[in-house]
Amino acid sequence: MIDVKNLSKNYGSFEAVKDVSFFIDKGEVVGFLGPNAAGKTTTMRILTCYMPATQGSVSVAGFDVFDNPMSVKKRVGYLPEHPPLYPEMTVESYLSFVGKIKGLSGKILKMKLDKVLERTSTAEVRSNLIANLSKGFKQRVGLAQALIHDPEVLVLDEPTVGLDPKQIIEVRELIKELGEDHTIILSTHILPEVSATCGRVIIINKGKIVAEDTPENLTSGLQGQERIEIEVDGPSKKVLAALSKIKGVLKVSEDGDGSIKRYKIELEKEPDVRKAVAASVVNNGWGLLEMKSSGLSLEEIFLQLTTDEGVEV
Ligand SMILES: Nc1ncnc2c1ncn2[C@@H]1O[C@H](COP(=O)(O)OP(=O)(O)OP(=O)(O)O)[C@@H](O)[C@H]1O
Numbered sequence: 291m292i293d294v295k296n297l298s299k300n301y302g303s304f305e306a307v308k309d310v311s312f313f314i315d316k317g318e319v320v321g322f323l324g325p326n327a328a329g330k331t332t333t334m335r336i337l338t339c340y341m342p343a344t345q346g347s348v349s350v351a352g353f354d355v356f357d358n359p360m361s362v363k364k365r366v367g368y369l370p371e372h373p374p375l376y377p378e379m380t381v382e383s384y385l386s387f388v389g390k391i392k393g394l395s396g397k398i399l400k401m402k403l404d405k406v407l408e409r410t411s412t413a414e415v416r417s418n419l420i421a422n423l424s425k426g427f428k429q430r431v432g433l434a435q436a437l438i439h440d441p442e443v444l445v446l447d448e449p450t451v452g453l454d455p456k457q458i459i460e461v462r463e464l465i466k467e468l469g470e471d472h473t474i475i476l477s478t479h480i481l482p483e484v485s486a487t488c489g490r491v492i493i494i495n496k497g498k499i500v501a502e503d504t505p506e507n508l509t510s511g512l513q514g515q516e517r518i519e520i521e522v523d524g525p526s527k528k529v530l531a532a533l534s535k536i537k538g539v540l541k542v543s544e545d546g547d548g549s550i551k552r553y554k555i556e557l558e559k560e561p562d563v564r565k566a567v568a569a570s571v572v573n574n575g576w577g578l579l580e581m582k583s584s585g586l587s588l589e590e591i592f593l594q595l596t597t598d599e600g601v602e603v
């Protein structure tokens with residue numbers, strides 16, 4: 291449904307998106323996750339024909355964004371980072387205006403307008419001036435303009451930004467509901483958003499894709515690695531040094547005060563490494579109080595992939 295191949299975008303000599311490829315199937319809800327300046331908005335603008343690519347090809351709903359922008363726009367609803375709202379219009383007149391631009395008229399326009407007002411819970415403010423709406427309602431009207439022509443594909447650039455917690459939950463519910471009969475790509479740097487709404491995550495950093503998987507697979511551990519946590523009663527510097535030396539241990543970090551500390555250990559997926567960890571602690575005469583396997587949180591995955599933090603062994 292969305293097919294991006296070797297996409298690059300330069301602003302002058304600056305490469306904002308570098309050789310990005312991904313495919314989103316019909317009916318998928320995909321999170322496009324990345325820190326500030328990663329290239330999310332740039333990619334979304336290209337997907338929605340608001341900006342040309344420097345290199346590569348993009349097709350959406352079977353049409354090339356460069357060759358057939360009108361066909362793409364008909365099939366795509368786009369919530370930009372800053373929705374193009376006209377403050378001097380009422381909600382209803384604005385949505386009706388957008389509907390007309392998208393080719394709707396008469397009874398169909400009225401029907402779609404009522405449906406979208408209901409779906410985005412904006413019916414109660416339909417006669418209000420957009421200028422007087424709260425930020426949350428403006429965001430909903432932004433979503434409503436993306437939905438008015440009932441597009442197959444939704445491209446949502448940070449759909450819950452600036453909303454209060456209750457509204458965030460409501461918009462996430464709406465996205466989930468929309469996900470039942472739409473293909474959706476939504477950008478965010480808020481991780482719970484991804485777990486709450488998306489079946490798959492594409493993580494982008496500095497213009498490059500650094501990971502692509504289901505939230506579950508991402509959190510269950512990096513490929514070929516697993517993570518354990520142990521609690522040890524012993525001199526932490528020595529424990530740290532001993533653990534770091536074990537073959538198959540990739541990274542160790544410690545946490546806690548006093549002589550009893552927790553150590554998070556990333557290791558190769560080999561049962562022998564866990565045995566070696568246990569043996570090392572016990573053979574040194576320290577107390578092994580606990581050992582458990584622990585998955586990575588999505589936050590940790592995200593930080594690992596997008597920063598250079600962490601103590602490499
Ligand atoms: N019109 C432009 N001219 C020059 N540079 C730009 C332009 N638009 C974006 N950039 C740069 O491209 C990079 C990617 O920006 P982009 O807006 O795509 O990031 P983003 O992932 O959406 O970030 P955020 O999470 O902050 O919205 C940034 O370094 C940004 O400064």
Ligand SMILES: [Mg+2]
Pocket residue numbers: 330331332371447
């Ligand atoms: Mg952005």
